[in-house]
Amino acid sequence: MYYTGNGDLGFTTVIGGVSLPKCDPRLETLGALDEVHAHLGLVRALLPCSPFATSILRTQHLLYRMMAEIATVSDSASTASYLTDADVRQLEDELTDWEQQTGGWTQLVTPGDSIAGAHLHIAHTVARRAERHAVALKLSGAALDPLLLMLLNRLSSWLFGCAHWIDTPPACHETAA
Numbered sequence: 001m002y003y004t005g006n007g008d009l010g011f012t013t014v015i016g017g018v019s020l021p022k023c024d025p026r027l028e029t030l031g032a033l034d035e036v037h038a039h040l041g042l043v044r045a046l047l048p049c050s051p052f053a054t055s056i057l058r059t060q061h062l063l064y065r066m067m068a069e070i071a072t073v074s075d076s077a078s079t080a081s082y083l084t085d086a087d088v089r090q091l092e093d094e095l096t097d098w099e100q101q102t103g104g105w106t107q108l109v110t111p112g113d114s115i116a117g118a119h120l121h122i123a124h125t126v127a128r129r130a131e132r133h134a135v136a137l138k139l140s141g142a143a144l145d146p147l148l149l150m151l152l153n154r155l156s157s158w159l160f161g162c163a164h165w166i167d168t169p170p171a172c173h174e175t176a177a
Helices: 025-046 052-071 085-102 115-139 146-167
Strands: 011-013 019-021
Touching (some): 025 052, 052 146, 115 146
16 A cells, blocks of 8 residues: 555654654654665666665665664663674775775865766765764664664765765776775
């Protein structure tokens, strides 16, 4: 079913059966990550044969798990997490590879060198917004896995690094991604 009508009064139910107003910081965080997910889908569609397609799809799957973590409302801090240290390492390893291949960045970057890169820059700014919402959620007393904030921080760096790699002329890459 494409609609249920359950949210017609401005509330929605998250994992755990808790009903929240649609303006809740938890839902603001989810909405921002949903935007990142959509931008990544567009980039993947623009670059279907790119070495980034698999990495982007993997990151989209990570976003699903991050959103599940945010959507899980529990009074218990012992709730099993959807996130792992390996998720952080994966993003960091790709960032390290891209930095080695491009030489990193030494000046301000102006988005717009490619359509895909521009969408990744937009996703980067939306990920930063999601991170700010998640920090506010955490400070309000919500039980969140500490890996979530770490992953949100790495995700925005990953999006910037991916955009920089895509927009760096191929002759500057030491090896293929």
